[in-house]
Amino acid sequence: MKALALALSLFCAAAWGEGPAIRLFGWSDYLVQEVLDRFTEETGIAVNYTSYDSNESMYAKLKLLDGGGYDLAIPSTYFIDKMRKEGMLHSLDKNQLPNYKNLDPRQLDKPFDPGNQYSIPYIWGTSGIGVDTAKFKLQDVQAWADLWKPMFAGRLLLPNDMREVFHIALHILGFSGNSKDPAQIRSAYELLKKLLPNIRLFNSDAADVLFVTGEADAGVIWNGAAHRIQLEEPSFQYVCPKEGVILWMDSLVIPKNSPHAELAHRLIDFLLRPDIARLNSEKVGSATPNLEAIKLLDPKLRGDAVVYPPNDIVSKGEYQTDVGAAITIYTEYWEKLKAE
Amino acid sequence: MERLKSIYLVLLFGFLYLPMAVLILYSFNASKYGTHWDSFTLGWYRSLATDASLIGAATHSLLVGCLAASMACFIGTLGAVGIYRYRFKGRIVLQGLLYVTLMSPEIVMAVSLLVLFIALHMELGFCTLLLSHTTFCLPFVTVTVLSRLDGFDRHLIEAAADLGAGEWQAMRQIVLPLAMPAIAAGWLLSFTLSLDDVVVSFFVTGPEFEVLPLKIYSMVRLGVKPEVNALAALLFAVSLLVVSGAQYLLQRKPK
Amino acid sequence: MRQGNFFRTSVILLLSVWLALFVLIPNLLVLAASFLGRDESGFINLSPGLGNYLRLFDSVYLRVFAHSLWLALLTTLACLGLGYPFAYFLAQFRTSVRPVLLTLVIIPFWTNSLVRTYAIRSLLAARGLLNNTLIALGLIEEPVRLLYTGSAVLIGMVYILLPFMILPLYNAIEKLDHRLLEAAADLGAGRWRRFWQVTLPLTLPGVIAGSLLVFMPALGLFFIADVLGGSRDLLVGNLLKDQFLDARDWPFGAAASMALTGLLFLFLAAYAYSLERFAVEDRP
Numbered sequence: 102m103k104a105l106a107l108a109l110s111l112f113c114a115a116a117w118g119e120g121p122a123i124r125l126f127g128w129s130d131y132l133v134q135e136v137l138d139r140f141t142e143e144t145g146i147a148v149n150y151t152s153y154d155s156n157e158s159m160y161a162k163l164k165l166l167d168g169g170g171y172d173l174a175i176p177s178t179y180f181i182d183k184m185r186k187e188g189m190l191h192s193l194d195k196n197q198l199p200n201y202k203n204l205d206p207r208q209l210d211k212p213f214d215p216g217n218q219y220s221i222p223y224i225w226g227t228s229g230i231g232v233d234t235a236k237f238k239l240q241d242v243q244a245w246a247d248l249w250k251p252m253f254a255g256r257l258l259l260p261n262d263m264r265e266v267f268h269i270a271l272h273i274l275g276f277s278g279n280s281k282d283p284a285q286i287r288s289a290y291e292l293l294k295k296l297l298p299n300i301r302l303f304n305s306d307a308a309d310v311l312f313v314t315g316e317a318d319a320g321v322i323w324n325g326a327a328h329r330i331q332l333e334e335p336s337f338q339y340v341c342p343k344e345g346v347i348l349w350m351d352s353l354v355i356p357k358n359s360p361h362a363e364l365a366h367r368l369i370d371f372l373l374r375p376d377i378a379r380l381n382s383e384k385v386g387s388a389t390p391n392l393e394a395i396k397l398l399d400p401k402l403r404g405d406a407v408v409y410p411p412n413d414i415v416s417k418g419e420y421q422t423d424v425g426a427a428i429t430i431y432t433e434y435w436e437k438l439k440a441e
Numbered sequence: 442m443e444r445l446k447s448i449y450l451v452l453l454f455g456f457l458y459l460p461m462a463v464l465i466l467y468s469f470n471a472s473k474y475g476t477h478w479d480s481f482t483l484g485w486y487r488s489l490a491t492d493a494s495l496i497g498a499a500t501h502s503l504l505v506g507c508l509a510a511s512m513a514c515f516i517g518t519l520g521a522v523g524i525y526r527y528r529f530k531g532r533i534v535l536q537g538l539l540y541v542t543l544m545s546p547e548i549v550m551a552v553s554l555l556v557l558f559i560a561l562h563m564e565l566g567f568c569t570l571l572l573s574h575t576t577f578c579l580p581f582v583t584v585t586v587l588s589r590l591d592g593f594d595r596h597l598i599e600a601a602a603d604l605g606a607g608e609w610q611a612m613r614q615i616v617l618p619l620a621m622p623a624i625a626a627g628w629l630l631s632f633t634l635s636l637d638d639v640v641v642s643f644f645v646t647g648p649e650f651e652v653l654p655l656k657i658y659s660m661v662r663l664g665v666k667p668e669v670n671a672l673a674a675l676l677f678a679v680s681l682l683v684v685s686g687a688q689y690l691l692q693r694k695p696k
Numbered sequence: 697m698r699q700g701n702f703f704r705t706s707v708i709l710l711l712s713v714w715l716a717l718f719v720l721i722p723n724l725l726v727l728a729a730s731f732l733g734r735d736e737s738g739f740i741n742l743s744p745g746l747g748n749y750l751r752l753f754d755s756v757y758l759r760v761f762a763h764s765l766w767l768a769l770l771t772t773l774a775c776l777g778l779g780y781p782f783a784y785f786l787a788q789f790r791t792s793v794r795p796v797l798l799t800l801v802i803i804p805f806w807t808n809s810l811v812r813t814y815a816i817r818s819l820l821a822a823r824g825l826l827n828n829t830l831i832a833l834g835l836i837e838e839p840v841r842l843l844y845t846g847s848a849v850l851i852g853m854v855y856i857l858l859p860f861m862i863l864p865l866y867n868a869i870e871k872l873d874h875r876l877l878e879a880a881a882d883l884g885a886g887r888w889r890r891f892w893q894v895t896l897p898l899t900l901p902g903v904i905a906g907s908l909l910v911f912m913p914a915l916g917l918f919f920i921a922d923v924l925g926g927s928r929d930l931l932v933g934n935l936l937k938d939q940f941l942d943a944r945d946w947p948f949g950a951a952a953s954m955a956l957t958g959l960l961f962l963f964l965a966a967y968a969y970s971l972e973r974f975a976v977e978d979r980p
Contacts, residue, residue, distance in 0.1 A: 124648045124649070126648070129659075129662075129663050130663070147493060147494075149494045149497075149648070149651070150494075151648060151651070151659065152659055152663070154662070155942065157942045157943070157944075158941060158942045160944075161940075161941050161942055161943075161944050162941065164737075164739075164944065165555075165559070165565065165941075166564075166565060166647055166648070169564065169647075170565070170566075170647045170648040170649060171648050187737050255841070261927050300928065301841070301844055301926065301928075302844040302925075302926025302927060302928055303926065303927040303928065304926060304927065306662045306663050306664065307662070307663045307664030309664075310474065310663070310664030311664060313474050313476075314474050314475075314476055314664070314821060314822060314823055315476070315821075315822035315823050315839060316821065316822050316843060316844070333474075360649075426736065428736075429734070429736070432943045432945070436756065436935075436938070436943070437756045439927065439928070439930050440756045440757065440759060440760050440930045440935075441756070446785045446788070449781060449782070449785060450782065450785055450786070450797075453778060453782050454800060456778075456855070457800075457801070457804050457855075457858070457859075458800075458804070459819070459825075460812070460815035460816050460818065460819045460855070461804070461807070461812070461815050463815065463818060463819060463824075463825050464811075464814070464815045464818060467818065475818070475823075476823040477823070516710055516711055516714055517711070519706075519707040519710055519711065520707060520708070520710060520711030522707055523704065523707035523708040523711065524708075524711075526704075527704055527708065529704075529708060531712070535708075535711065535712055535715070538715050538719060538720065539715070540964075541719075541960075541964070542715065542719050544908070544912055544960065544964060545912075545957065545960055546912055546913060546915050546916030546933070546956065546960070547913070547916050547917075548915075548916035548918065548932075548933045548936050548937070548953075548956075549916070549936075549953050549956055549957055549960075550719075550722075552726060552936055552940055552949065552950070552953045553719075553722035553723050553725065553726045553953070554718065554722055555940065556722060556725045556726050556729060556946070556950070557718070557721065557722040557725055559739060560725055572718060573718075575714075576714070576718040576719065579711075579714065579715070583711070607703075608703035608704070609703060612703075633806055636808070637808050637809055639809070639810055639919050640916060640917070640918065640919070640933075643937070643941075644940070644941070653808075654808065654810055657808065657810045657811065657814075658810055658919060661810060661813070661814045661817075661923055662922070662923070669811075669814055670818075672811070673808075673811040673814065673815065676807060676808050676811055677807050677811070680803055680806035680807045681803055683806065684799055684802055684803050684806050685799060685803075688795060688799045
């Protein structure tokens, strides 16, 4: 009995005796452990990293926790708009963020968060097509519409991300990826239904691992993952589809009831430091909006069209925006699609 | 025929053990994606040992497992004694509720508990997790103890009562010692269930209180992580030790 | 006697109150929620109706339910097919070896189920052991796609749930009165006839218990479909998880949960009925 009591008290000490830790809620593989370890080393503050695989599940979890629990999240642009309007975010104190000045002014003060009151741009990039050229010819996949070719039967990897998948179909049909028109969304669904036989799996957690381990050999992928796969598998190629890529930008936000908002500010400022932003961009494989960091980049990476897409690609791309109440239409068709 | 039987047994044991054996073997493989055999390493174990958040989650799991199993044993044993000894209104309903709880899919329980906690504006974390785990362990303990008590001579307790022993005394000196093996089994089962649970924990805990199965879930979702192999090997070793230890002790007991 | 009354009241109350608080009330809340409407920024909105239940009858969701039931049934049958002979042979071993073999069955059951799911995943991977072996043997040239298929999910389910089938089966078979079999043999019944007419009916309670222990969890284990099915194989468990934790349509999720509970009651009723029948037959 005594031994049990002792063991219990030891557990308690271990469970509650931890120092302050920032609870970070981010996309998987969005921050390299190396960066977080350096932060802990320099400040003594531990960072606990939990990952999500879609904006929707991140949003649902934060709703459930009423903005508490996590200290930092990394939603995409259109979710920031929504969360800001619903009062789910903590307003940022720029005085605590001296490194804010390093950011590219062209990436600031966007309509989804005027004056960056709630969000700090973190990384941005494109979604395109990834293909293993050992298995398929590069000229066979030049456009989104090529994914519907019968040669890909049962082979494609798609992100487990509703808006992303619908964006592709809407794009092919010539509509905006942010359509709120039920008829357009419906026709996108009809088109996606025809893609189903080609889809092997939906996954946005581990696209890189799936390609490297040979589970996937073609599919829709983020440029960061594409960059990392190329380092392992030289035969892998990233294609920016003819119709135009999907552009995305994810920003750092502090949830409304974050238990350690002040520490979260310190982590944000740390991530804005040029050397850290550079390290992160190199390891994650997506572009940083941090001008000072870009100056420090290896010129090879700076010139890599996968990681830093050239202007003509960017100008043809489209960002996702909040679709308001139409989101329920998307959700319903998405469920139908996956249950098909 | 005898040979066929042995082959069948070996094949099925192979099915049960081969996947685990492969994991354990690959936990010593230096290859990052595990696509081929690289070289021998203990590195993955080392990186487990230094992963503070993983160790924290494991500690949380052990804590909740111990507490939930103990609470379930306390409430469940007393409840079983109540059901066994007394005839009261609603006894059938209570038993029915126990069996329904026992049989209902975890996901249904997870959903209902989440709705309860949100309706009560409770913060998701240690408390909600402990309450939930106690709840799903409770019927296992009650049913185990009840079935053990059912095998006894009811007169024993009544005789004790006749001799002037109070309810508590009869409970402490007669019922508890008789039921002890069942209580111990119930505790061990509860502890394992708690440590293994993904479904309920996924719904009812918050970021302040991460537990091991959820940590493993997120590692597994992220694809091939050699650390998972090392962790799997460790967990397997633990269950091997616990089960063989328990069986050995049971065997040694004089018949 | 006062003390006795107090003890009696408190032990009964403790369990009753706990179950009422954490089983009964939560389920009533879910039931209530299932009749309400969805709210985009909150959780529910007070617009009562049967809409959520009607929506369940949409062909898509019917298919999810049918598919889950089908998969659970397949899992149960596979476990039964693999487990029955196993338990049967096990029970024929010498009494000294049996506990060792039984321990070997129990060990996987005590090992974390996610870890075991992950083990199956590594086995079936494109560059996993199975494919590598087949390639080395020259049976195939390209890796066969095993992962992220319906069969992968089935194999995972069977792997996780098999011990739940074997243990009750073994208990039933071990208790079998061999004199009955000898008597049947004396009366000239052949091996198969003895099995069909004596062994199987007498072990049927074990079969039913094992089947239930496999079937029920098989309906809810969303993580197996997640890890091995690549989010293509939507089961009731995944549907519930998605409604509550992704799509945030709690009322609809609640309705789906209620439908699952309804199905459960149906099966339990069937179980109770069959138990009663066997209890009558069992009585000497």
